[in-house]
Amino acid sequence: MDSKALATGLEEIAVESKGLQSLLVVRHGCLVLETYRPPYGRDQKHYLNSATKSVLSGLVGIAIQEGRLRQDDRVLSFFPDFMATEQDARKKQITIKQLLTMSSGISWPQTATGENASVDMGKSSDWARFILDRPMAAEPGGVINYSNGDSHLMAAILQKATGSTALEFARENLFGPLGIEDVAWDTDPQGRNIGSAALKMRPVDMAKFGLLYLHGGKAGGRPVVPLGWVKRSLTPQVKMPTKGGPADYGYYWWLYPDQKLFEAWGGAGQRIGVFRELDLVVVMTADMPQDYPRSPFAAKMYETIQGSIRSTKPLPANPAAMSALKRSLAELTAP
Numbered sequence: 001m002d003s004k005a006l007a008t009g010l011e012e013i014a015v016e017s018k019g020l021q022s023l024l025v026v027r028h029g030c031l032v033l034e035t036y037r038p039p040y041g042r043d044q045k046h047y048l049n050s051a052t053k054s055v056l057s058g059l060v061g062i063a064i065q066e067g068r069l070r071q072d073d074r075v076l077s078f079f080p081d082f083m084a085t086e087q088d089a090r091k092k093q094i095t096i097k098q099l100l101t102m103s104s105g106i107s108w109p110q111t112a113t114g115e116n117a118s119v120d121m122g123k124s125s126d127w128a129r130f131i132l133d134r135p136m137a138a139e140p141g142g143v144i145n146y147s148n149g150d151s152h153l154m155a156a157i158l159q160k161a162t163g164s165t166a167l168e169f170a171r172e173n174l175f176g177p178l179g180i181e182d183v184a185w186d187t188d189p190q191g192r193n194i195g196s197a198a199l200k201m202r203p204v205d206m207a208k209f210g211l212l213y214l215h216g217g218k219a220g221g222r223p224v225v226p227l228g229w230v231k232r233s234l235t236p237q238v239k240m241p242t243k244g245g246p247a248d249y250g251y252y253w254w255l256y257p258d259q260k261l262f263e264a265w266g267g268a269g270q271r272i273g274v275f276r277e278l279d280l281v282v283v284m285t286a287d288m289p290q291d292y293p294r295s296p297f298a299a300k301m302y303e304t305i306q307g308s309i310r311s312t313k314p315l316p317a318n319p320a321a322m323s324a325l326k327r328s329l330a331e332l333t334a335p
Helices: 003-012 047-064 088-091 096-100 119-124 126-131 150-164 167-177 203-216 226-234 296-307 319-333
Strands: 021-028 030-036 199-201 239-240 247-249 254-256 259-266 270-275 279-285
Touching: 003 296, 030 203, 047 096, 047 150, 047 167, 047 199, 047 203, 047 226, 047 259, 047 270, 096 150, 119 126, 119 150, 119 247, 150 167, 150 199, 199 203, 203 259, 203 270, 203 279, 247 259, 270 296, 279 296
Parallel strands: none
Antiparallel strands: 021 030, 021 279, 239 247, 247 254, 254 259, 259 270, 270 279
């Protein structure tokens, strides 16, 4: 990478990046950029917001590999105490896969100026019950609608299937193998980790998660998330409506084949962007309330970083400099 070109590019978008809190770039296994805006630093955790969903997706894949879940399992089979009324008969057809693609058909309006089911869920005494009590708006699998309800219900099912909270399951099966220790994950009133938004991680640990998916679910050569699940998660399953136009969506991952990019995105500018062909992972945390998946700022940031790339292949490097970069990366790749 051309460090001068990268620095110049970042200076040019400095005004637009006012809400940026951290920016990390990992290229060819080297941490080539790590910067924080005061008062933030390496040791501070950030809410991932909806990028939490991508982590949840990985946990679901691990649980399926272990035989604890199946994609075609019916959602209500995990809630035997929920008595669906006759008019809710369509709910009996909702599957795990439909939760992962936000196509459950459960009504979930989520607007800033009108009805917001996510806000109402947060005020309820039992979030899973609140979701299941919502009316059906469409046949399962028929309509795609971005829904925090679908993802939180997925987290509740993961807990029922594994007998552990999502955080406990992650510590043993995901965070542990990646060497991620300093995490927090908020819970609902029943103690279920919130599947839609509430995971907190350090940016360097977000980069570890991005590297995991860059390497097909492996860390240090060892499988962590099944390769088959990674491939399905990063295969377009539906078209998700967004402010910037419909986007390809996998299992809680945003996909941009034209940019050769897949991304874990969270509101207000939390991003883990992975460019597999460039062997590149970009992590951003921010406080940009107007951010959305296809925001112009994110596009410009990615273009700036890509514009500093000299070659798609590793170039000969100064041994001392390379050694320093590898030491910086050690925290990202430690078992």
